[in-house]
Amino acid sequence: MFRKVLPIVIIFCLSIITNAQSVFPSYYFQNDMEFSTPGTSLYGLSGFNNPAELAFQPNPNIYFTWNDLEYDFNDFNNWGLFTSIPFLGFSMHNQSYKGYSVMDYKISTAFGGDAFSAGFGYGWSSGDASLFGRSDLFTIGTIFRPASFLSFSLIANLPSNGEREGIIGAGIRPLSNYNLTLFGDYTFTEDRVAEKIKWSAGAIVEPLDGLRLVGRYFDGKSFNVGVQLGFGAIGLTTLTHFDNDSKHAFNTYGIRVGAKERSLLDIFKSNDSYAELNLIGGIKYQNYKLFDNSKTLLNIIEQLDAVKNDNSISGIALNLSGMNINKEMLWELREKLREIKSYNKKIYIYIDRVGIEGYHFASIADKIVLDPMGTISLNGYLMGRTFFKNTLDMIGIGFRELRYFKYKSAAENYAREDFSEGDREQRQRYVDENYNLAQREICEGRNFTPSYFDKLVDSSYLFLPEEAIKLKLADTLARWDEISKVIEKFEKANKNLVSASSLDKFTLPEDYWGSKPKIAVIYAIGGTSLDDGIKARSLVKYVEAAINSSNVKAIVLRVDSPGGDALASDYIAEVLRKNKGKKPVIVSQGYVAASGGYWLSMFADTIVAAPNTITGSIGVIGAFAYNKTFKQDVGLSTDFVKKGKFADLGFGATIPLVGIMLPDRDFTDKELKTSEVGIKTLYKGFVEKVALGRKKSFDEIEKIAQGRIWAGSDGLKNGLVDVLGGLSDAIKIAEQKSGLFNKDYEIVEMPERDWFDFNSLMPSFFKIEEKITADPFIQDLKFRLDYNGIPMPMLPIEFIDENMIYEE
Numbered sequence: 001m002f003r004k005v006l007p008i009v010i011i012f013c014l015s016i017i018t019n020a021q022s023v024f025p026s027y028y029f030q031n032d033m034e035f036s037t038p039g040t041s042l043y044g045l046s047g048f049n050n051p052a053e054l055a056f057q058p059n060p061n062i063y064f065t066w067n068d069l070e071y072d073f074n075d076f077n078n079w080g081l082f083t084s085i086p087f088l089g090f091s092m093h094n095q096s097y098k099g100y101s102v103m104d105y106k107i108s109t110a111f112g113g114d115a116f117s118a119g120f121g122y123g124w125s126s127g128d129a130s131l132f133g134r135s136d137l138f139t140i141g142t143i144f145r146p147a148s149f150l151s152f153s154l155i156a157n158l159p160s161n162g163e164r165e166g167i168i169g170a171g172i173r174p175l176s177n178y179n180l181t182l183f184g185d186y187t188f189t190e191d192r193v194a195e196k197i198k199w200s201a202g203a204i205v206e207p208l209d210g211l212r213l214v215g216r217y218f219d220g221k222s223f224n225v226g227v228q229l230g231f232g233a234i235g236l237t238t239l240t241h242f243d244n245d246s247k248h249a250f251n252t253y254g255i256r257v258g259a260k261e262r263s264l265l266d267i268f269k270s271n272d273s274y275a276e277l278n279l280i281g282g283i284k285y286q287n288y289k290l291f292d293n294s295k296t297l298l299n300i301i302e303q304l305d306a307v308k309n310d311n312s313i314s315g316i317a318l319n320l321s322g323m324n325i326n327k328e329m330l331w332e333l334r335e336k337l338r339e340i341k342s343y344n345k346k347i348y349i350y351i352d353r354v355g356i357e358g359y360h361f362a363s364i365a366d367k368i369v370l371d372p373m374g375t376i377s378l379n380g381y382l383m384g385r386t387f388f389k390n391t392l393d394m395i396g397i398g399f400r401e402l403r404y405f406k407y408k409s410a411a412e413n414y415a416r417e418d419f420s421e422g423d424r425e426q427r428q429r430y431v432d433e434n435y436n437l438a439q440r441e442i443c444e445g446r447n448f449t450p451s452y453f454d455k456l457v458d459s460s461y462l463f464l465p466e467e468a469i470k471l472k473l474a475d476t477l478a479r480w481d482e483i484s485k486v487i488e489k490f491e492k493a494n495k496n497l498v499s500a501s502s503l504d505k506f507t508l509p510e511d512y513w514g515s516k517p518k519i520a521v522i523y524a525i526g527g528t529s530l531d532d533g534i535k536a537r538s539l540v541k542y543v544e545a546a547i548n549s550s551n552v553k554a555i556v557l558r559v560d561s562p563g564g565d566a567l568a569s570d571y572i573a574e575v576l577r578k579n580k581g582k583k584p585v586i587v588s589q590g591y592v593a594a595s596g597g598y599w600l601s602m603f604a605d606t607i608v609a610a611p612n613t614i615t616g617s618i619g620v621i622g623a624f625a626y627n628k629t630f631k632q633d634v635g636l637s638t639d640f641v642k643k644g645k646f647a648d649l650g651f652g653a654t655i656p657l658v659g660i661m662l663p664d665r666d667f668t669d670k671e672l673k674t675s676e677v678g679i680k681t682l683y684k685g686f687v688e689k690v691a692l693g694r695k696k697s698f699d700e701i702e703k704i705a706q707g708r709i710w711a712g713s714d715g716l717k718n719g720l721v722d723v724l725g726g727l728s729d730a731i732k733i734a735e736q737k738s739g740l741f742n743k744d745y746e747i748v749e750m751p752e753r754d755w756f757d758f759n760s761l762m763p764s765f766f767k768i769e770e771k772i773t774a775d776p777f778i779q780d781l782k783f784r785l786d787y788n789g790i791p792m793p794m795l796p797i798e799f800i801d802e803n804m805i806y807e808e
Contacts, residue, residue, distance in 0.1 A: 026165060026187065026197070027049070027155070027157060027165055027167050027187050028187070028196075028197040028200070028218065032067065032241065032252060033045065033065045033067070033080050033093075033239075033252055033254070034049060035204075035212075035214055035226065035228060035237060035239070036181075036183050036202060036204055036214060036216065037153065037169040037170070037171060037183040037184060037185045037200070037202075038050035038053055038141070038143075038153055038155070038169060039052065039053055039056075039143040039151055039153040039169060039171065040151060040153075040169070040171035040181055040183040040204070041181070041183075041204060041212075041214075041228075041510070042212075042228075042230075042261055042508065042510045043057060043061055043063065043235075043256065043259065043261075045063065045080070045082045045091065046061060046063060046082040046083055046084035046089040046090075046091060046108075047084060047089035047091070047106075047108035047109075047110065047119060047121060047141075048080070048082055048089070048091040048093070048106055048108070048121075049139075049141075049155065050119065050139075050141035050143065050153055050155050050169075051089070051108035051109065051110050051119025051120055051121040051139060051140075051141045052110050052112065052117040052118050052119040052141040052142050052143040052153065053089075053110070053117075053119070053141075053143065054084055054086075054087050054088065054089050054108060054109065054110035054117075054119055055087060055110040055111060055112040055113070055117030055118075055119065055143075056114075056117065056143070056510070057084050057086065057089075057259065058086050058259075059086070059258065059259035059260065060083075060084065060085045060086075060258050060259065061083065061084050061256065061257075061258040061259040062081070062082075062083050062256065062257050062258050063080075063081075063082040063083075063235075063254060063255070063256040064079070064080070064081050064082075064254065064255050064256075065079065065080050065082075065237065065252060065253060065254035065255075066078060066079035066080070066252070066253055066254075067079070067250050067251070067252050068250055068251050068252075068253070069250050071250070073251075073253070077094075077095075077096035077097075077101070078094065078095050078096060079093075079094050080092065080093040080094070081093075087109055087110050087111065088107075088108070088109050089106075089107070089108040089109070089121075090105075090106070090107050090108075091104075091105065091106045091107075091108070092104070092105055093105075093106075095132065100127075100128040100131055100132070101127050101128060102125050102126070102127040102128050102129050102131070102132040102134055103125060103126045103127050104123060104124075104125050104134065105123060105124055105125070105126070106121050106122065106123035106124075106137070106139070107121065107122055107123075108120065108121035108122075108139070109121075110141075112143075113515065114145070114512075114514055114515040114516065115144070115145050115146065115514045115515040116142070116143070116144050116145070117142065117143050118140075118141070118142045118143075119140075119141045119142075120138075120139070120140055120141075121137075121138070121139035121140075121141070122136070122137070122138055122139075123136065123137035123138075123139065124136050124137070133162065135159045135160045135161040135162055136159065136160040137157060137158070137159045137160070138157075138158040138159075138160075139155065139156065139157055139158070140154075140155070140156040140158070141153065141154065141155045141156070142154045145513040145514040145515075146514060147513070147514055148173070148176045148512055148513050148514050148744070149172060149173040149174065149175075149176045149513065150170075150171070150172060150173075150513065150514075151170065151171040151172075151513050152168075152169070152170050152171075153167075153168070153169035153170070153171075153185075154166070154167070154168060154169075155167040155169070163189050164189065165187050165188070165189045166187065166188055166189075167185055167186070167187050168185065168186050168188075169183070169184070169185035169186075170183065170184055170185070171183045171513075173513065178206055178510055178511060179205070179206050179207070180203065180204070180205055180206075181203065181204040182201075182202075182203050183201070183202055183203070183204070184199065184200060184201035184202070185199065185200055185201075186198060186199040187199070196220055197218050197219045197220050197222075198219045199218075199219045200216055200217060200218045200219065201216070201217055202214060202215050202216030202217060202224075203215055206262075208264060208267060209230075209262040209263065209264065209266060209267070210229060210230035210231065210261070210262045210263045210264030210265070210266070211227075211228075211229060211230075211264050212227070212228040212229075212230070213225075213226070213227055214226045214227075214228070214239075220244055221244045221245075221246075222241070222242060222243050222244050222249075223242050223246075224239050224240065224241050224242070225239070225240050225242075226238055226239035226240060226252075229264055230261040230262050230263055230264055231263050231264060231265055232260055232261065232263040232265070233257060233258060233259070233260050233261075234255075234256065234257055235254075235255070235256035235257075235261060236254070236255060236256075237252070237253065237254035237255075237256070238251060238252070238253050238254070239251065239252040239253075260508075261508060262508065266312075269311065269312035270312065271311060271312055271313065271314040272312075272314065272493070272494070272495055272496060273312050273313050273314065273495060273496045273497070273498050274313065274314065274315045274316060274317055274346075274348075274487060274495045274496070274497050274498070275303075275306075275307045275310075275313050275315075275316040275317070275497075275498055275499070275500040275503060276316070276317045276318075276319070276483070276497045276498070276499060276500060277300075277303065277304075277316060277317070277318045277319070277499075277500040278318075278319045279295075279318060279319060279320055279323045279325065280319070280321060280322035280323060281294075281295065281322060281323070281324060282294075282295075282324045282325055283295050283296065283297050283300060283325050283329055284296050284297075285297055285298075285523045285525055285558065285560070286523060286749065286751075286753050287753070288753060288754055288755060288756045288757055289753050289754070289755045289756065290755050290756040291756050291757075292756065292757065297329060297332070297727060298521065298727065298747070298749065300333060301332075301333075301336060301727065301728050303500040303501055303503065304316075304333070304336040304337065304339075304340065304500070305336070305728075306500070306503035307340055307345070307500055307503060308336075308339055308340045308343050308345070310503050313345065313498075313503065314345055314346065314495070315345045315346035315347060315348065315366075315487070315491075315495070316337075316340060316345065316346075316347055316348070316500065317347075317348040317349070317350070317483050317487065317497065318337075318347070318348070318349045318350065318365075319350050319480050319483075320349060320350060320351045320352075320354065320358055320361070320362060321350065321351070321352045321371075321480060323358065326591045327357045327360075327434070327591075327612055328590055328591040328610045328612055328613055329590070329591070330357060330358075330360070330361040331360075331361075331437075331610045331611065331612055331726070332610060332725075332726030332727060332728065333361070334360070334361050334364050334441070335725070335726060335728075335729075336726075336728060337364045337365075338364060341364070341366070346366045346367075346487075346491070347364060347365045347366050347367075348365060348366065348367045348369060348483065348486065348487055348490075349361075349362040349364075349365035349367075349368055349369065350369045350370075350371070350478075350479075350480045350483060351368065351369070351370055351371070351374060351376070351474075352370075352371040352373070352374040352375075353371075353374055353375050353377075354374075354375075354376055354377070355377045355378075355379070356377065356378050356379065356380065356381065356438055356457075357438075359376055359377075359378060359442065359473075360437075360438040360441060360442055363441060363442040363444075363445035363446050364441075364445050365445070367475040367476065367486070367490055368473070368474045368475050369474065369475065369476055369477070369478050369480075369483065369486055370465055370468055370469070370473075370474035370476075370477055371465070371477070371478075371479055371480075372465055372477045372478070372479065373465070374465060375462055375463065375464060375465075376462075376463040376468050376473050376474070377461060377462055377463070378456050378457050378463070379457065379461050380435060380457050381431045381434045381435050381438075382431065383427045383430065383431055385413045385419070385796070386413065387412075387413045387414075387416055387417050387418065388413060388414050389413075389414060389415055389416055389417055390417065392414060392625075393628075395630050395633070396627070396628045396629030396630035396631075396632070396633050397625060397626070397627065397628060397630050397662065398625065398626045398627070398628045398666055399411075399414045399415055399623065399624070399625050399626075400415070400623065400624045400625075400626075400666060400667060400672075401414070401415035401416075401621075401623055402621065402622030402623055402624065402672075402675050402676070402679060402789070402791075403415075403621055403622075404676065404679055404680060404683075405619045405620070405621070405683065405705075405706045405707040406420075406421075406422035406706045406707070406708075407422040407423065407425075407426050407617070407619065407706050407707040407708035407709070408617070408619035408620065408621040408706070408707025409422065409423035409426075409621075409707070409796065410595075410621050410623075410792070410794050410795055410796045411621055411622075411623040411784075413796065414623065414625070414784075415623075422706075422707075422708070426708050426709050426710075427709075429710075429711070429714070430614065430709060430710075430711050433611070433612070433711035433713055433714060434612055434711070437611050437612055437713065439453050439454070446472060446473070448472075456471065456473070465477050475490075476489075476490075483497070484497055511744075512744050515551055516551075516744055516745055516746040517551060517552075517553045517738075517740060517743070517744075517745045517746070518549075518551050518552045518553065518745060518746045518747070518748045519552070519553060519554045519555070519556060519731060519734050519735070519738070519740065519745055519746075519747050519748070520546040520549075520552045520554070520555045520556070520747075520748050520749075520750055521556045521558060521727070521731070521747055521748070521749050521750070522539070522542055522543060522546060522555060522556070522557050522558065522749075522750045522751075523558050523560075523749070523750070523751070524539060524557060524558065524559045524560070524561055524572060524597075524600050525558070525560045525561065525590075526560075526561060527561060527562060527563065527564035527565075527596075527783070527794070528561055528563050528564040528565050528566075528568040528569040528596035528597070528599070528600065528793075528794075529564050529565050529568050530565065530567065530568045530571070533561070533564060533568070534561060534568065534572075534600075535751070536565075536567075536568035536569070536571040536572060537568075537571070538751065539571075539572060539751060540571045540572055540575055542750040542751050542752075543555070543557075543572060543575050543576070544575055545750075546750065547575070547579045547582055547583065552583070552748070553583060553584075553734075553738035553739070553740055553745070554583055554584040554585070554586065554734035554735075554737060554738035554740070555583065555584070555585045555586070555734070556586045556587075556588055556727070556730045556731055556734050557572075557576075557585060557586070557587045557588070557600070557601075557604065558587075558588045558590060558727060558730075559587055559588070559589050559590065559593040559597050559600050559601050560589075560590030560591055560592060560593065560597070561592065561593060561596060561597035561600060562592050562594060562595060562596070562597055562614075562794060562795035562796075563594065563595030563596025563597050563598075563599065563617070563792070563793045563794035563795055564596050564783070564787075564792060564793075564794045565596065565787065565790075565792065566596060566599065566620070566682060566686075566791065566792065566793050568596070569596040569597075569599035569600055569793065570599065572600050573599055573600055573602060573603055573689070573693075576603040576604065577603045577689075577692075577693070580603060580605075583738065584605050584606075584733075584734055584737035584738050585603070585604045585605050586604060586605060586606045586607075586608060586730045586731075586733050586734045586737070587600070587601040587604035587606070587607045587608065587730070588608050588609075588725075588726065588727045588729075588730035589601060589607065589608065589609040589610070589613045589615055589712065589721070590610075590613065591613065591614065592613070592614040592615075592795065593609065593613060593614070593615050594614050594615050594616050594617035594709055594795055595617040595618070595619065595707070595793040595794050595795050596792075596793040596794055597615075597617075597795075598615060598616060598617060598618060598690070598720070599686065599689070599793055601615075602689060602690045602692075602693035602694065603689075603692075603693040604693075605737065606722045606723060606730075606733055606737075607720070607721050607722050607723070608721070608722065608723045608724075608725045608726070608729055608730040608733065609712035609715055609716075609721040609723075609724065609725075610712050610724065610725070610726055611711060611712045611713035611716075611724050612711060612712060612713075613711070613712035613715070613721075614709050614710075614711070614712075614795070615709070615710050615711075615712055615715045615720055615721060616704065616705075616708055616709050616710035616715060616720050617707055617708065617709045617710075617793075617795055618686055618687060618690055618701065618704070618705035618706075618707065618708075618793075619683060619686070619705060619706055619707025619708070619793065620679050620680075620682045620683040620686060620707075620791045620792065620793050621679070621707065621791070621792060621793075621794070622675055622678075622679050622789060622790065622791045622792060623784055623788070623789075624663075624666065624667055624675075624788055624789045625662065625663070625781070625784060625785055625788060626652070626662065626663040626664070626665055626666045627652055627653065627662050627663060627664050627665070630662065631652070631653045631662065631664070636653040636655075637653070638651070638652060638653050638664060646671070648664070648665070649663070649665075649667075649671065649789075650663050650788055650789070651663060651664060652664040652665075658778050658782065659782070660778075660781060660782050660785050661785060662785065663785075663788060667789070671789075675789055675791070678791050679791040682791045682793075683705075686705075686793060687701050687702055687705050690705070694719060694720070696719060700719070704718045704719075704720065709795070712724060731747070
């Protein structure tokens with residue numbers, strides 16, 4: 001940082017000591033409309049005095065101010081208009097005296113970040129410019145904030161004709177927050193023209209959000225006192241100026257509109273509002289920067305936190321119509337709603353058609369509102385598979401399952417006609433854990449007994465509205481557009497509805513000086529592959545950057561992956577292992593973090609999983625698909641030349657449209673033995689790595705390995721998981737371990753988001769092949785053939801897509 005600052009300081013000093021010849025209005029003469037030293041107060045004059053301010057003003061802003069030099073509030077002979085958009089400002093400043101006037105213009109720009117910015121401004125004048133001693137003006141400015149309590153500024157005013165001057169400014173926040181700011185500045189020139197004012201010092205006190213009081217003393221014994229009132233997107237300012245004899249000289253008034261700020265009105269808010277949140281559709285981890293309004297998990301969590309912490313909000317109403325969110329994320333959001341209830345805030349949830357997962361989520365509500373045409377299904381849970389062995393036999397494709405561990409079942413749907421004993425056992429256990437979780441939490445939310453819940457599940461596959469009310473599955477019947485009346489009915493008071501998204505806590509540039517410490521939330525989503533899925537080849541660079549960044553204090557790695565390529569998994573895991581202890585690394589496991597997904601997790605300091613997360617599956621499997629008669633049956637033929645005994649292994653006909661190559665032949669006995677050794681060796685290494693990461697013995701991990709999946713609740717019991725919770729809980733643990741609890745910090749998400757979805761621009765005519773290859777079966781077969789015969793720590797394909805795991 002100091003390397004950046006030093007050249008600018010040198011240029012600044014050299015520019016001031018250059019010879020000057022004539023008079024130009026001084027910094028303080030032009031500063032009668034400024035609230036404080038530039039860079040120490042909110043918004044300022046949009047870069048008019050110090051262009052570097054513009055780097056800290058992320059939203060458009062307009063500020064109009066005027067002086068009553070004639071002691072008349074309506075005197076607009078001396079006024080200023082200061083406007084800005086991000087990194088660019090334009091200002092107009094009018095001064096009139098005895099029938100003469102001059103208009104000063106300035107255009108400014110800036111660059112930089114939270115800790116350092118620099119800017120450049122060019123000014124010119126019209127009107128009686130020569131009479132007022134004006135000339136073209138170049139301004140260079142910088143602001144440097146090395147800590148949350150300290151800000152420095154440098155300004156060089158370089159008129160084309162006139163005495164050049166430099167200004168050094170500083171701000172100190174003794175409490176490290178915006179409630180008290182001390183500031184001062186000092187000018188220096190060659191003193192060819194004697195300056196009446198050489199320095200100033202003052203303080204800004206903000207006892208209430210949106211109420212700022214300022215006092216500023218100037219060399220020469222003059223001083224200002226003022227008040228600034230913030231009302232969100234509108235602000236009002238008044239400054240009273242006193243002369244050297246402490247007599248009232250004049251007032252300055254200002255009106256600001258545009259950028260949002262802290263609002264004084266917030267203290268008058270009553271808790272008569274309800275937040276509303278529409279959960280239609282799904283939830284992603286990251287959306288595109290442009291043309292994508294998709295909901296993301298972190299954004300919804302932040303909205304629910306805002307509901308919890310906003311004293312003007314007494315409850316929340318959620319619309320579940322059209323919701324398509326996997327059960328793990330639903331559990332996470334349900335836990336956030338539980339937090340809201342702990343703050344004595346009410347929850348109303350509207351449902352129209354829900355299964356057991358949707359109802360499980362809704363059961364946290366104080367009141368469940370069912371649509372008059374809606375239904376509730378509590379059929380329980382089911383996990384099933386479609387088996388393709390006979391189909392492959394019929395179409396002439398051979399398939400060899402390279403399986404040496406009881407529970408590693410990723411390939412058995414191509415090699416069998418039904419579940420193996422191990423797969424049936426692990427799936428039944430997972431189904432039981434999901435049922436037990438739903439039973440326990442629904443009974444808790446609706447005040448049911450477990451036996452009553454079991455009776456509901458087994459008594460009917462569908463509950464109609466009137467019956468649902470009678471059985472206490474819902475509290476009232478109404479449509480979503482009547483939710484306000486429903487709340488009024490139960491609360492005996494009228495409640496305003498406000499969007500939950502409008503409650504997001506916003507951060508002003510002046511809330512925190514310098515660069516905030518950060519928690520990096522890094523997403524490892526999809527199959528473990530080098531260039532697809534988690535994109536390990538590029539993801540590892542983000543992980544390394546977060547580890548090496550001094551400003552990133554902790555890492556939360558969100559894993560939602562069924563595994564795949566061990567090499568891709570190890571790219572990430574090995575970086576975490578080598579750098580263990582440098583900073584806290586918390587893994588948050590999503591819907592599935594098993595097999596290669598658990599490989600990603602194993603070297604974390606803490607592993608957090610939901611009770612219904614699919615975790616574990618510490619095992620390796622292989623498979624080899626090959627041609628029997630398919631190639632001949634569809635009229636394809638192949639030929640080749642080779643050199644090398646195994647060169648033809650994997651070569652075969654390429655199937656049109658889907659782009660899949662089907663090998664011409666099966667493994668030989670020698671090749672099969674080589675594959676077995678490879679799978680068992682990789683498995684042994686996997687278990688050893690998990691034992692190292694979890695601080696357990698090889699035998700302890702081997703007992704719970706063999707490729708077996710575990711629910712997160714079981715993972716907590718057997719030591720694969722440390723804490724039951726979601727992404728929000730993982731972030732809280734990162735806060736604690738990094739020393740950021742109750743401190744200001746920023747969450748930075750990685751990888752960098754793409755700008756927009758290029759596929760959305762493609763005409764549908766060109767998407768035929770894409771639609772074919774997007775079929776889950778084709779995707780799975782293509783993936784297996786891409787890695788044909790290679791040992792893989794992976795789960796069956798249905799664990800990738802929540803919709804393939806049926807809930808009724």
